[in-house]
Amino acid sequence: MNLAGPILVVEDIVKRFDTPDGALTAIDRVSFDVAPGEFLAVIGPSGCGKSTLFNVIGGLLDGYQGRVSVAGETVRGPHAAIGMVFQEESTFPWRTVIENVAFPLEIAGVAKAERLERARHFVALVGLAGFERRYPAELSGGMRQRVSMARTLASEPKILLMDEPFAALDEQTRLLLGDKVLQIQQELKQTTLLITHNITEAVQLSDRILVMTYRPGRVKRVVPIDLPRPRTSEIVSSDAFGHYVAQIWNDLREEATRGMQDAEAHSLRAGAAS
Amino acid sequence: MTRVRRLGTKLAAPALGLVMLVLAITAIQTLIQAGWINRFVVPLPTQVAASFGRVIAEENVLGRFLLTAGETLAAGALLTGVGIRVGVLLYRFRLLRLAFETWIAALASAPLVLMYPLFLVIFGRNAMTLVMIGFVAALPPVILKTIEGLAGTRRVLIDVGRSFNLTEAQQFWKILFPAALPSMFVGIRLGLIFALINIVGVEFLINFGGLGQLINELAERYDLPGTYAAICFVVLVSVCLFAVTGWIERWLRPAD
Amino acid sequence: MAETGRLTRSPVFAAHRVMLLRIGLIAAALALWQAVSISGLLFRDVVPSLGAIGGALARLLTDPGFYGHLGTTGIEIGLALVVGGLSGLIVGLALGANRLLGKAFEPYLYYLGPTPKIIFFPVMIMWFGVGPGSKVAMGVISCFFPIALSTAAGMRQIDRVLIRVGRSFRAAAWQMVSKIYLPAMRAPIVNGVRLGLGVAVIGTLLAETKLSNRGVGFLVINSYSTFDMPRMYALLIVVFVIAIGANALVGRLGAGHAYAKF
Numbered sequence: 001m002n003l004a005g006p007i008l009v010v011e012d013i014v015k016r017f018d019t020p021d022g023a024l025t026a027i028d029r030v031s032f033d034v035a036p037g038e039f040l041a042v043i044g045p046s047g048c049g050k051s052t053l054f055n056v057i058g059g060l061l062d063g064y065q066g067r068v069s070v071a072g073e074t075v076r077g078p079h080a081a082i083g084m085v086f087q088e089e090s091t092f093p094w095r096t097v098i099e100n101v102a103f104p105l106e107i108a109g110v111a112k113a114e115r116l117e118r119a120r121h122f123v124a125l126v127g128l129a130g131f132e133r134r135y136p137a138e139l140s141g142g143m144r145q146r147v148s149m150a151r152t153l154a155s156e157p158k159i160l161l162m163d164e165p166f167a168a169l170d171e172q173t174r175l176l177l178g179d180k181v182l183q184i185q186q187e188l189k190q191t192t193l194l195i196t197h198n199i200t201e202a203v204q205l206s207d208r209i210l211v212m213t214y215r216p217g218r219v220k221r222v223v224p225i226d227l228p229r230p231r232t233s234e235i236v237s238s239d240a241f242g243h244y245v246a247q248i249w250n251d252l253r254e255e256a257t258r259g260m261q262d263a264e265a266h267s268l269r270a271g272a273a274s
Numbered sequence: 275m276t277r278v279r280r281l282g283t284k285l286a287a288p289a290l291g292l293v294m295l296v297l298a299i300t301a302i303q304t305l306i307q308a309g310w311i312n313r314f315v316v317p318l319p320t321q322v323a324a325s326f327g328r329v330i331a332e333e334n335v336l337g338r339f340l341l342t343a344g345e346t347l348a349a350g351a352l353l354t355g356v357g358i359r360v361g362v363l364l365y366r367f368r369l370l371r372l373a374f375e376t377w378i379a380a381l382a383s384a385p386l387v388l389m390y391p392l393f394l395v396i397f398g399r400n401a402m403t404l405v406m407i408g409f410v411a412a413l414p415p416v417i418l419k420t421i422e423g424l425a426g427t428r429r430v431l432i433d434v435g436r437s438f439n440l441t442e443a444q445q446f447w448k449i450l451f452p453a454a455l456p457s458m459f460v461g462i463r464l465g466l467i468f469a470l471i472n473i474v475g476v477e478f479l480i481n482f483g484g485l486g487q488l489i490n491e492l493a494e495r496y497d498l499p500g501t502y503a504a505i506c507f508v509v510l511v512s513v514c515l516f517a518v519t520g521w522i523e524r525w526l527r528p529a530d
Numbered sequence: 531m532a533e534t535g536r537l538t539r540s541p542v543f544a545a546h547r548v549m550l551l552r553i554g555l556i557a558a559a560l561a562l563w564q565a566v567s568i569s570g571l572l573f574r575d576v577v578p579s580l581g582a583i584g585g586a587l588a589r590l591l592t593d594p595g596f597y598g599h600l601g602t603t604g605i606e607i608g609l610a611l612v613v614g615g616l617s618g619l620i621v622g623l624a625l626g627a628n629r630l631l632g633k634a635f636e637p638y639l640y641y642l643g644p645t646p647k648i649i650f651f652p653v654m655i656m657w658f659g660v661g662p663g664s665k666v667a668m669g670v671i672s673c674f675f676p677i678a679l680s681t682a683a684g685m686r687q688i689d690r691v692l693i694r695v696g697r698s699f700r701a702a703a704w705q706m707v708s709k710i711y712l713p714a715m716r717a718p719i720v721n722g723v724r725l726g727l728g729v730a731v732i733g734t735l736l737a738e739t740k741l742s743n744r745g746v747g748f749l750v751i752n753s754y755s756t757f758d759m760p761r762m763y764a765l766l767i768v769v770f771v772i773a774i775g776a777n778a779l780v781g782r783l784g785a786g787h788a789y790a791k792f
């Protein structure tokens with residue numbers, strides 16, 4: 001734990017949306033800190049406001065109550081110190097891998113030779129050395145997500161903010177990519193905030209887990225993960241791992257059930273209305 | 275399945291099409307020779323084939339082709355320069371788009387080419403009229419496809435741009451425009467084809483220009499086999515343009 | 531996910547602005563026209579004054595003879611749509627239903643579609659004479675292709691399971707067509723008909739400008755040869771209004787209920 005103070009402070013965030021069914025509170029007074037170098041996972045059932053939280057912290061959403069600050073500065077829009085990795089396929093299909101990764105450097109005005117050189121480093125970091133000149137269409141889904149990650153890392157953000165980046169991948173690929181993420185985080189000492197619904201992934205990767213309730217989203221519990229570092233995906237077969245997963249599922253099950261019942265009631269209403 | 279059988283299945287359909295075509299032509303030939311079809315209304319296919327060489331040699335088909343092609347490409351250049359700019363403008367200013375996109379879509383269904391006598395009066399009896407007809411008649415789809423491409427940019431790509439705090443200009447040139455290029459090309463392809471169709475059509479109608487005029491002239495001379503041959507040739511040119519631009523479009527697409 | 535973060539103007543405000551913009555454009559265009567007309571910058575008769583055009587329009591619309599020509603053109607287009615539409619529909623259904631037939635013959639339709647049909651007019655004249663027959667024929671070959679192609683494509687995008695349902699109830703072929711295929715294909719067919727209408731109008735009108743003594747196309751070329759520009763503008767305005775209106779009507783009629791696809 002770094003004694004220099006938290007690098008990301010999320011204070012009392014409340015976010016409501018106007019829907020045809022009335023005002024919806026997506027997040028209700030969520031607060032937490034992230035220390036430098038820490039890996040924090042936020043886990044919750046569908047409908048707990050995770051993606052809303054992602055967009056709020058990332059500065060893509062406004063109109064909320066509360067405050068988000070990075071190294072003391074209030075976040076008022078996309079902040080240079082926060083790098084975002086999105087859930088959907090987000091590589092630029094018209095650029096090669098290296099051109100994708102060099103994108104933030106290009107925006108910052110770095111000269112061509114230098115930015116390609118720096119981008120190459122990040123391409124290698126995510127394990128895609130040799131694929132620099134390929135187009136995303138030639139790569140698998142997992143490889144494309146790594147390109148997106150490398151692109152964000154190339155902007156050297158203080159905080160890496162990821163929204164279920166591996167959601168579209170199969171379990172085995174996820175575990176292996178999890179290894180990659182652990183490696184990178186170790187090497188860069190990267191502060192990371194991961195939004196996920198996958199318990200295994202959260203326990204495998206993080207130092208602390210925030211469990212969220214179903215809508216309106218609140219922090220239900222904070223679970224410190226006391227598994228050794230450096231870690232690999234082999235950790236998933238350990239007893240301690242199993243305990244953590246069980247504990248978190250216990251908390252989540254209740255919320256997930258509420259979510260399902262709510263969804264069924266909603267479609268019943270929608271069906272009756274038509 | 276053995277390689278031979280797989281190849282056979284793959285070729286079966288095109289072969290069927292070709293066989294039916296040959297059968298149809300043979301049937302027509304037989305019917306004409308038997309007198310069932312009036313040979314002064316439908317010439318013998320063999321005669322048509324024979325007249326190809328004659329027409330090409332005597333009627334300066336290459337020169338005419340170049341003239342028509344030149345007119346079409348000129349219209350294409352105008353379409354690209356003007357059409358894409360207007361599309362970008364309409365996309366950039368939301369209010370303009372809300373006001374006028376439907377109007378342009380409506381124009382796409384109007385017989386703009388019917389204005390050709392008007393263009394004759396304004397531009398005179400020369401290639402300019404043809405280029406302008408090709409341009410005006412083909413403009414709506416280019417504009418509409420440009421808007422469609424820009425508006426259809428995937429949300430997440432725009433978010434990536436926002437997450438890097440891009441300026442509006444950067445967002446447009448580095449994300450929206452490249453993402454819309456395939457659609458824009460589809461628009462230009464449609465534009466080129468419409469332009470060619472309208473240009474050849476009007477060449478035929480006003481008896482001026484390249485290939486369209488050739489057909490008109492041969493028809494007025496009652497050179498039946500020649501007329502059919504010239505029509506076949508024009509169809510061939512149009513098919514080639516359609517096919518080639520289609521390949522280019524597919525070649526651009528893998529970037530998706 | 532709903533996003534209310536960005537500042538959005540109310541839709542009502544936008545609608546007002548849109549109306550203003552449209553009126554503004556029309557007003558500006560009319561003003562520019564009148565200015566050019568009066569100034570005599572272009573050869574005067576090419577840009578007749580708005581009054582002259584208005585007068586020609588009024589004379590046209592009150593001339594019973596005009597409606598005779600309009601009727602002729604309308605009937606030609608109507609017949610073309612019926613013949614071309616029905617044959618296009620049948621061919622499209624056949625090509626869409628049978629994969630082999632489709633692969634064998636659809637490429638011909640696909641590549642022959644985007645060609646200038648007016649060049650076939652001399653052949654149509656030889657086959658159908660110089661009367662309305664050749665104009666109808668022009669309309670038919672114009673609209674046949676888009677309708678056939680849209681229908682064939684529409685057949686292929688029908689959810690396979692619906693066809694299996696029909697077969698499981700042992701529906702006869704005509705029942706499959708009328709109760710399953712056609713309703714499921716409503717959108718692509720309507721699209722094809724809209725396209726077909728557009729090109730049938732063009733084909734017929736252009737044919738009339740080439741060789742006819744009746745019809746709206748004839749009137750247009752007649753105005754050209756008598757250099758009666760106001761009348762030509764009036765005719766063009768009428769034609770455009772009707773063509774755009776017909777297209778919108780077909781679209782509206784074909785829209786029906788929007789039902790969701792699962």
